[in-house]
Amino acid sequence: MQKLQCISPIDNRVYVERPLATEYEIQNALSGAQGAQQHWRQVPVSERAALVRAAVKNLQQKKTQLAEEICWQMGRPIQYAGGEIDGLAERALYMADLAESAQGPLGDIPLPEKSGFTRFIRREPLGTSFVIAPWNYPYLTAINAIAPAILAGNSVILKHSAQTPLCAEQLVAAFTEAGLPPGVFQYLHLDHRDAEQVLINGGVQHVAFTGSVAGGAAVESAAAGRFLSVGLELGGKDPAYVRADADLEYAVASIVDGAFFNSGQSCCGIERAYVHESLFDEFVQRATALIREYRLGRSDEQSTTLGPLVRASAADFVRDQIDEALAQGAQAHIDDGDFALDQRGSAYMAPQLLTSVNHNMRVMSEESFGPVLGVMPVADDGEALALMNDSEYGLTAAIYSADAEAALALGDQLQTGTVFLNRCDYLDPALAWTGVKNSGRGCTLSGVGFEHLTRPKSFHFRLEP
Incomplete structure (x- = not known):
């Protein structure tokens, strides 16, 4: 069985070891995500937001443990590591409030009145979002994509960096403990090849990747011809x-x-x-x-x-x-x-x-x-x-x-x-997080970020034939 190893930069010892997901586990996760999303999309936004808030509270209660894990997995000084959970809470709670606000990014878009007609644009979730998260800010970068995807009615499969596998497990555990239905949010420990196959073989409708330019190019190549919604955050100078x-x-x-x-x-x-x-x-x-x-x-x-x-x-x-x-x-x-x-x-x-x-x-x-x-x-x-x-x-x-x-x-x-x-x-979190040139494309955070996790559907009703 192939295994993932996190080598701590503190002392070069193996800090975490996990088996990589098998093909059966990958297909089971994809199938579960698709089935769960069909129900989740019908759940009122207010209930989705309440679950996100509850998950954040769970993470905040484990702040000391999570900070220690961040420290050992990727090397951030312990005196700063807990600040990442504070930042996660700020972003996730803002997005939850924004999602359920009356004029928020998930409500119907009204149009000027037209006699004899009802017209509006409804935002629908895309389906399953595949989030590929990096190690450098393992909770902050992940929550940027996870929280709005779940709030918008999508299911999520998280593939975290091999350097920070515990972050994926802790995130999913926090949402599960909050009462999120099975299948809506899952993690998979994958190597690059299996992550690529998830994109190539279908089963997801959106991918949010944070990483290198080379990694972003590989994601675009794997997604080519599938007409996926692709968000890439690729760094900067x-x-x-x-x-x-x-x-x-x-x-x-x-x-x-x-x-x-x-x-x-x-x-x-x-x-x-x-x-x-x-x-x-x-x-x-x-x-x-x-x-x-x-x-x-x-x-x-x-x-x-x-x-x-x-x-x-x-x-x-x-x-x-x-x-x-x-x-x-x-x-x-x-x-x-x-x-x-x-x-x-x-x-x-x-x-x-x-x-x-x-x-x-x-x-x-x-x-x-x-x-x-x-x-x-x-x-x-x-x-x-x-x-x-x-x-x-x-x-x-x-x-x-x-x-x-x-x-x-x-x-x-x-x-x-x-x-x-x-x-x-x-x-x-109130501003769009986006880049130009080789820093990527797409957007997370803010009301604009939600637009990348939904598709518009137009309703044009003639009231009398």
Whole structure:
């Protein structure tokens, strides 16, 4: 029997081992999801929302346990891990409230009166949603797709990352304990081939994938010709721009946190910064001092503020980017020797800030997904805009400025899914979470996100023949 193994980045031991689903179990899950959805779609939205709220409460009650599991599975420092459950609650509860609101995204769409006719558009669930979730924010990214799919009347099959299998089990358990009918929400531990076969062989009507560009391309290829609704969230190389009028102390603290939280393993983390030349030297000085305050250590130690990357190969990938940039003339501002656990071949990696960088360097163009930040000076808004848009990605972009009008003018020209002013690395559930270019397509969260989980059906009734 094939097995899934989660190797903890803390100590490289096997933390979780699970058998992969058999072909019979996969087909049984798909059949169960299809049958359950036919009943679930008839359940009033208010009852669906109540079940989502109850599931959230179940997860909140297990916050300490879930935080410890996150820590050991993917390496987030224990002092921060529980915050993910708080974020899950915020998003799921917002979507539950939105779903059952009178003018919400699941109600009928009325049309102007026409004498002798009744006309409206009804939103129908798609069927079964296949959610493929990543390890870096294992509850937050999953709930973005799971909660609205269930609220809209779909059934859900969750395939979580092999690095975070307990998250799938805990999510399904929380909904089951809340009273969700059997078959509406299930998980399957699958390898890539079996996940691909689920898409190819049918049985699902929607797929929500969060992961790499290569993974997204594989999903699109597997779904080709099946006319599925496909949502792809594929990461980014997100920029920040510090204008001359910015609050520098605040901007430094926000950008450093956005770049190094979760060891830089965030799709919307800041990976490149452009600072007005009048503030550049002070920005680098302040940022370097702040980065040096991080404590690299085991994720299960309360004093740790920077944990290991998910695996040693991921850390070495970032190290290679940095080494290549240094060979091309970049300047490093952090001494790796100040972080005792840092060494090549280890998941424990020191943070780094680089200057004298340019867009010919991989560290400024290729997604790093690690604790490194490249910083460049710019002369004005025009230069900053050109550099921010010079990327194959477009997930978020952050502007730091006291001038909201100028930021809005810049934002209108930025090729990105979200524009921030004076903040970064955050998802507001009231706003559409989407990307452009290689950051993907489709949308989750907000009322717009529900549109990707339903199809319109038009009703045109002539009242008298």
